Amino acid sequence: MALKLFSSVHDIQDINALTASALALKQNPYGFQHLGKNKTIALVFLNPSLRTRMSTQKAALNLGMNVMVLNMDKEGWALEFQDNVIMNGSSVEHIREAAAVLGQYADIIGVRSFPGLKDRNEDYSETIFNKFVQYCGVPVVSLESATRHPLQSLADLVTIQELKTVAKPKVVLTWAPHVKPLPQAVPNSFAEWMCKADVDFTIAHPKGFELCEDFTKGASITNNQDEALANADFIYVKNWSAYEPYGKVLPGNEGWMLTHKKLEITNQAKVMHCLPVRRDLELSAEILDSSSSIVTHQAANRVWAAQAVLKMMLEG
Amino acid sequence: MALKLFSSVHDIQDINALTASALALKQNPYGFQHLGKNKTIALVFLNPSLRTRMSTQKAALNLGMNVMVLNMDKEGWALEFQDNVIMNGSSVEHIREAAAVLGQYADIIGVRSFPGLKDRNEDYSETIFNKFVQYCGVPVVSLESATRHPLQSLADLVTIQELKTVAKPKVVLTWAPHVKPLPQAVPNSFAEWMCKADVDFTIAHPKGFELCEDFTKGASITNNQDEALANADFIYVKNWSAYEPYGKVLPGNEGWMLTHKKLEITNQAKVMHCLPVRRDLELSAEILDSSSSIVTHQAANRVWAAQAVLKMMLEG
Amino acid sequence: MALKLFSSVHDIQDINALTASALALKQNPYGFQHLGKNKTIALVFLNPSLRTRMSTQKAALNLGMNVMVLNMDKEGWALEFQDNVIMNGSSVEHIREAAAVLGQYADIIGVRSFPGLKDRNEDYSETIFNKFVQYCGVPVVSLESATRHPLQSLADLVTIQELKTVAKPKVVLTWAPHVKPLPQAVPNSFAEWMCKADVDFTIAHPKGFELCEDFTKGASITNNQDEALANADFIYVKNWSAYEPYGKVLPGNEGWMLTHKKLEITNQAKVMHCLPVRRDLELSAEILDSSSSIVTHQAANRVWAAQAVLKMMLEG
Numbered sequence: 001m002a003l004k005l006f007s008s009v010h011d012i013q014d015i016n017a018l019t020a021s022a023l024a025l026k027q028n029p030y031g032f033q034h035l036g037k038n039k040t041i042a043l044v045f046l047n048p049s050l051r052t053r054m055s056t057q058k059a060a061l062n063l064g065m066n067v068m069v070l071n072m073d074k075e076g077w078a079l080e081f082q083d084n085v086i087m088n089g090s091s092v093e094h095i096r097e098a099a100a101v102l103g104q105y106a107d108i109i110g111v112r113s114f115p116g117l118k119d120r121n122e123d124y125s126e127t128i129f130n131k132f133v134q135y136c137g138v139p140v141v142s143l144e145s146a147t148r149h150p151l152q153s154l155a156d157l158v159t160i161q162e163l164k165t166v167a168k169p170k171v172v173l174t175w176a177p178h179v180k181p182l183p184q185a186v187p188n189s190f191a192e193w194m195c196k197a198d199v200d201f202t203i204a205h206p207k208g209f210e211l212c213e214d215f216t217k218g219a220s221i222t223n224n225q226d227e228a229l230a231n232a233d234f235i236y237v238k239n240w241s242a243y244e245p246y247g248k249v250l251p252g253n254e255g256w257m258l259t260h261k262k263l264e265i266t267n268q269a270k271v272m273h274c275l276p277v278r279r280d281l282e283l284s285a286e287i288l289d290s291s292s293s294i295v296t297h298q299a300a301n302r303v304w305a306a307q308a309v310l311k312m313m314l315e316g
Numbered sequence: 317m318a319l320k321l322f323s324s325v326h327d328i329q330d331i332n333a334l335t336a337s338a339l340a341l342k343q344n345p346y347g348f349q350h351l352g353k354n355k356t357i358a359l360v361f362l363n364p365s366l367r368t369r370m371s372t373q374k375a376a377l378n379l380g381m382n383v384m385v386l387n388m389d390k391e392g393w394a395l396e397f398q399d400n401v402i403m404n405g406s407s408v409e410h411i412r413e414a415a416a417v418l419g420q421y422a423d424i425i426g427v428r429s430f431p432g433l434k435d436r437n438e439d440y441s442e443t444i445f446n447k448f449v450q451y452c453g454v455p456v457v458s459l460e461s462a463t464r465h466p467l468q469s470l471a472d473l474v475t476i477q478e479l480k481t482v483a484k485p486k487v488v489l490t491w492a493p494h495v496k497p498l499p500q501a502v503p504n505s506f507a508e509w510m511c512k513a514d515v516d517f518t519i520a521h522p523k524g525f526e527l528c529e530d531f532t533k534g535a536s537i538t539n540n541q542d543e544a545l546a547n548a549d550f551i552y553v554k555n556w557s558a559y560e561p562y563g564k565v566l567p568g569n570e571g572w573m574l575t576h577k578k579l580e581i582t583n584q585a586k587v588m589h590c591l592p593v594r595r596d597l598e599l600s601a602e603i604l605d606s607s608s609s610i611v612t613h614q615a616a617n618r619v620w621a622a623q624a625v626l627k628m629m630l631e632g
Numbered sequence: 633m634a635l636k637l638f639s640s641v642h643d644i645q646d647i648n649a650l651t652a653s654a655l656a657l658k659q660n661p662y663g664f665q666h667l668g669k670n671k672t673i674a675l676v677f678l679n680p681s682l683r684t685r686m687s688t689q690k691a692a693l694n695l696g697m698n699v700m701v702l703n704m705d706k707e708g709w710a711l712e713f714q715d716n717v718i719m720n721g722s723s724v725e726h727i728r729e730a731a732a733v734l735g736q737y738a739d740i741i742g743v744r745s746f747p748g749l750k751d752r753n754e755d756y757s758e759t760i761f762n763k764f765v766q767y768c769g770v771p772v773v774s775l776e777s778a779t780r781h782p783l784q785s786l787a788d789l790v791t792i793q794e795l796k797t798v799a800k801p802k803v804v805l806t807w808a809p810h811v812k813p814l815p816q817a818v819p820n821s822f823a824e825w826m827c828k829a830d831v832d833f834t835i836a837h838p839k840g841f842e843l844c845e846d847f848t849k850g851a852s853i854t855n856n857q858d859e860a861l862a863n864a865d866f867i868y869v870k871n872w873s874a875y876e877p878y879g880k881v882l883p884g885n886e887g888w889m890l891t892h893k894k895l896e897i898t899n900q901a902k903v904m905h906c907l908p909v910r911r912d913l914e915l916s917a918e919i920l921d922s923s924s925s926i927v928t929h930q931a932a933n934r935v936w937a938a939q940a941v942l943k944m945m946l947e948g
Contacts, residue, residue: 029670030670038345038346038378040374040377042370045707048707048708048709049707049708050702050704050707050708050709050725050730050733050734051733053702053707053708054674054700054702054733054734054737054738055737057700058672058698058700058737061672061698062670066374066377068370068373068374070366070369070370071706071707072366074387074390074706075361075364075365075366075369075387076364076365076366076369077364077366077592080595083601084601085595085596086595086596086597087594087595087596087597088495088594088597092592092594093366093591093592093593094593094595096595096604096605097591097592097593097604097611097612097615098366098592100612100615101366101367101370101591101612101615101616102366102370104612104615104616104619105370105371105374105616105619106370179720275725275729275733276709276724276725276729276730277725277726277729278719278720278724279712279717279718279719279726279728280716280717280718280719281718281719281720285715285716288728288729289728295729296729296732296733296736299729299732299733299736300733300736300737303736303737354661354662354694356690356693358686382690382693384686384689384690386682386685386686388682390703390706391677391680391681391682391685391703392680392681392682392685393680393682393908396911399917400912400917401911401912402911402912402913403910403911403912403913404811404910404913408908408910409682409907409908409909410909410911412911412920412921413907413908413909413920413927413928413931414682414908416928416931417682417683417686417907417928417931417932418682418686420928420931420932420935421686421687421690421932421935422686
């Protein structure tokens with residue numbers, strides 16, 4: 001049966017088969033252009049995007065699809081997401097109409113919508129993304145929602161599968177410093193994918209940066225970064241803001257930035273990051289510029305991850 | 317002979333044939349891709365757009381065309397439309413050059429340009445749209461100009477033809493409340509299309525919201541909404557600002573918002589709106605969420621309206 | 633061997649062969665679509681663009697390529713170009729990562745990046761453009777960099793070759809008045825292309841507007857506009873800000889605007905401008921609206937110039 005929704009790992013029955021499909025597409029990018037002929041994907045952005053924007057376009061083009069990009073916030077109309085409001089303020093169009101209409105023009109819709117980081121319940125209820133899904137009537141791919149970034153996570157898993165040198169590698173997600181409050185979507189999503197993958201998965205973060213437990217069941221969690229890094233095969237570096245108090249940058253913890261020195265206790269670990277990355281704040285330039293870094297390789301795999309998902313949606 | 321301009325109903329000899337063409341394309345979207353091969357449409361936006369932007373792209377892609385979208389105001393240069401001015405202010409490029417150049421890169425140009433709603437003569441002379449037409453040298457499709465929105469009106473007629481249950485339905489355009497001054501383009505354009513169509517057409521609005529008579533010849537016009545709604549088959553809900561004093565929002569008239577209660581005196585009328593619509597201000601949520609509303613169906617027909625027009629331009 | 637970089641005239645071995653290729657493509661636009669099949673160009677804009685944006689898209693589409701446009705400043709992330717900085721300010725992503733990633737999604741990258749006009753060394757070192765080239769790992773086309781606009785210059789040469797009526801025409805680049813400080817990229821680039829072409833090339837400008845000598849070797853340079861215009865076959869009108877003091881608009885010199893009267897001493901010269909042009913400030917409306925002006929023809933040739941360059945990149 002064709003895939004109707006790609007919003008989290010829970011939408012995928014067999015993540016190993018999907019990963020294998022992505023790696024097969026990497027070897028044969030143009031073999032399925034009949035699937036996308038006369039099919040259109042609309043990529044709807046409510047926030048900035050570089051990798052997701054370009055890699056998903058590329059994936060769709062590889063499959064022979066037409067692509068229409070809509071920067072909703074700049075090119076369309078200000079959206080209203082609340083029900084039962086008299087729309088006499090600044091919002092011009094309700095998501096009920098906007099999504100329903102977009103669903104008339106596209107066979108698949110991709111949606112990016114970041115969290116506000118003000119109201120945890122609102123963000124974690126995924127109101128915006130879910131209303132797109134609810135009202136558009138066509139398959140939807142998350143291009144990063146308030147609490148998850150599944151195309152990123154799939155590309156991460158593809159990268160680990162592709163580059164691992166042991167059957168069950170040790171994968172460590174380690175918190176990194178930042179000056180601004182960032183969403184929890186990438187670490188949440190990475191965690192829930194890793195918890196279902198054939199890896200030994202550890203999360204390391206300073207006290208106060210606990211992730212929501214819904215995403216980390218099965219992971220080893222520690223506040224000791226050194227302990228986590230010991231014998232690691234892959235290190236995923238990422239900042240996130242606090243879950244409690246929600247969306248806050250807590251002071252201190254600058255020492256958590258990964259350096260070459262810290263890599264010494266790993267198993268010649270490969271260093272990952274979803275990008276964009278702030279050099280010498282989140283991650284040291286010395287690592288980014290070294291052969292330990294696989295961040296570009298990881299970003300390149302975004303194409304094959306997206307293409308595998310779109311292929312599943314077009315099939316069936 | 318191929319169509320060279322689509323700016324109003326007056327550019328079309330036989331609106332019934334065009335409507336039939338749109339409905340035929342709805343059944344056979346991809347049958348004319350040879351027409352668009354190696355042809356390019358440039359969609360030039362001086363204002364936001366969702367439906368027009370996406371549906372016209374889709375229509376062009378269905379016809380096998382290449383599409384280039386230009387948000388002129390954000391991606392290009394600030395345009396000058398006045399002649400005989402020394403350009404030492406903020407405008408960077410004159411429409412004479414910009415349009416002429418765009419005409420070198422595209423086989424068809426679509427242009428969206430809203431009215432300023434400050435100077436009625438300026439808006440109703442359609443300076444911006446007409447200068448694009450005058451200087452670009454290729455066929456032009458209006459994507460909504462200062463005083464008309466013909467692709468919308470054609471889609472509206474297509475929708476009425478498709479869904480009518482009597483030979484000559486009663487169609488009512490009824491003014492709706494709003495908090496901001498909106499253009500008269502949609503009601504003007506809908507009126508002039510309906511006045512040429514095989515329908516019984518009535519316009520209802522509060523005193524002070526008279527439309528320009530050039531667009532309403534042949535329509536029944538009343539200030540009594542109930543009288544208009546009686547036995548209506550289709551109700552087109554739309555706000556517009558006053559023509560005299562030009563561009564103003566006159567106070568009062570909140571009671572003109574359409575509700576289920578008001579529909580009781582209609583002939584189980586289908587309710588239309590061009591969208592975006594402000595819920596519970598212009599049109600009640602109870603209607604929008606009910607089977608009386610055909611606004612999504614109407615928006616979907618924007619594709620086939622645009623495709624019928626582009627097909628006429630490519631032929632011949 | 634395939635072309636890997638198009639940043640200046642120095643990247644081209646035989647400018648006459650490239651010009652001939654452009655004119656051949658003008659006669660046969662769609663004959664090389666096999667070259668671009670399943671190839672993607674990413675057009676990355678850090679600044680506004682109309683002609684370059686549209687003509688390069690058109691050129692790529694003519695060659696059968698897929699096109700992805702990225703307005704980096706609006707749709708992506710604020711870029712950092714300096715090395716060895718702790719990125720704790722407003723820039724979100726370093727060019728090292730951004731370029732490397734873009735190179736994974738595109739077979740060719742086009743980049744537009746204007747100068748800041750504050751720091752001459754920084755602009756003339758072409759930091760931004762060169763870092764894209766250095767880190768992206770795929771062929772790069774300049775869509776105008778801080779100090780050069782080679783696709784424009786190639787189109788200019790194509791236009792002169794196409795329309796010249798004598799074997800070795802006299803070509804004059806003449807400075808024009810403006811109210812804002814403009815880059816030197818177009819005059820620099822035009823000068824270095826003309827100095828290598830089979831033309832008699834003269835540059836005329838008021839005192840204080842000397843161009844950097846690296847670009848003008850071999851040109852006749854004068855501060856006497858009349859002397860320059862005498863017997864000219866082509867006149868290229870363009871404003872630029874001062875090189876010393878860098879980026880300044882020096883007062884006076886309004887008399888340098890080209891008029892019909894001034895054309896009398898030319899050899900019925902054809903008047904060129906790269907556009908956008910400010911009417912009656914840089915160039916008189918009377919000339920722009922006369923048959924002396926070939927600015928639209930020149931802009932149209934941007935397609936064939938870009939297509940010839942992209943074809944060279946795809947071949948080999």
